[in-house]
Amino acid sequence: MMYMLEKETMCDVTFRVGEGRKTIKAHKNILASRSEVFHTMFEGSLPEKNEINIPDIDEDTFKKILWLPKIYAYTDVVKISEKNVTSMLYAAEKYMLTTVKKKCSELLRSTATSVDAVVTLSTANQFHLHDLQKKSLHFIEENTERCLSSK
Incomplete structure (x- = not known):
């Protein structure tokens, strides 16, 4: 399956992703089996045809979830870092990818009890992650000076 994806063999859906509208091809059946959102997108009452525009997710994030090099939709492996966690969480919520959301x-x-707790609190607020909000806020209250003097 990875070979077919990498060589774009029998791909039956094309996405135009990000502001640059980069073309990314995939297989509807794989995506629909991993996400109710994709299933509805392809098989719902108004199914998407031809190219699908995804302007609100950058190309790198979309590839990490669907295409390159360790592919979540095809292999259940996804790389999440502090740099991409917010964009990955956004994509996971948008496409109801529970494993990705869990990994985020x-x-x-792990960052909720570090000097980055303020950033974690902001992200937790944005995505309504109540346990992380509480954990971050508690750490900030106990370590206010350290948190305020961090980047």
Whole structure:
């Protein structure tokens, strides 16, 4: 399956992603099997045809979830870092990718009790992650000076 994706063999859906509208091809059946949102997009009452525009997710994030090099939709492996956690969480919520959301939350849990707790609190507020909000806020209250003097 990875070979077919990499060589774009039998791909039946094309996405135009990000502001640059970069072309990314995939297989509807794989995406629909991993996400109710994709299933509805392809098989719902008004199914998408031809190219699908995804302007609100950058190309790198979309590729990390769907296409390059360790592919979540095809292999259940996804790389999440502090740099991309917010964009990955946004994409995970948009496409109801529970494993990706869980992995993002795990990474954020580790930063909730560090000097980056303010950033974690902001992200937790944005995505309504109540446990992380509480954990971050508690750490900030206990370590206010350290948190305020961090980047």
